[in-house]
Amino acid sequence: MEITSEVFQVGGGGLTSPEDAAIYLIRFGDEAALVDSGCGNDTERLLANIRKTGTDPKTIRYLLITHCHYDHTGGASELKKRLGLKTVAHDLDAGYLEAGDNRVTAAGWYGAKLQPFTVDNRLKGSRAEILLGGRKIEALHTPGHSPGSVVYLTESDGKKVLFAQDVHGPLDQSLLSNRKDYLKSLRLLLDIEADILCEGHYGVYRGREEAEEFIRQFLGH
Ligand SMILES: [Zn+2]
């Protein structure tokens, strides 16, 4: 569960419900943020996992959404209500979340309905900065898997930590995927030279070479 002294995996297969994509917790000083929310089927367990890291869920200021898909956002509405956190997502995906679009968010694939919610901070353009506990988290637009996919990049324990969920795709017309954008985004991810890659469905890759190798395999897609 502990990835660095400030970054933890608190949700995803095995930790919360099996259909959840990974949920990560970043704790900088007395403020925390979650990266993605899972489907929201086991919020009690998610909150218990957060407490186990020594973090009070009430200190979670942001939910940093990587993209609009249900396995990453289904739980957002409830977390927003219970914790009063601010949701952050790219402008190009935000509309599907606010409208509860079950096709573009892939909720239909899970036989579910997305609980719509307001996106408090709509990221625009190719990069943005979020401050958490006085430290920087960078958001980079990496379209392809979805139009408004973003990755979050920060430094912890002297290491570059990259939260890049669904690096593997898939690309699908109903998700408004775009292959050309996707390949360009993969190259951007390689340029970052992350020391730790926190992925949505394939776990955590430690070490520059491991992270690079994981990303590189999808360039042939
Ligand atoms: Zn996805």
Ligand SMILES: [Zn+2]
């Ligand atoms: Zn996913």
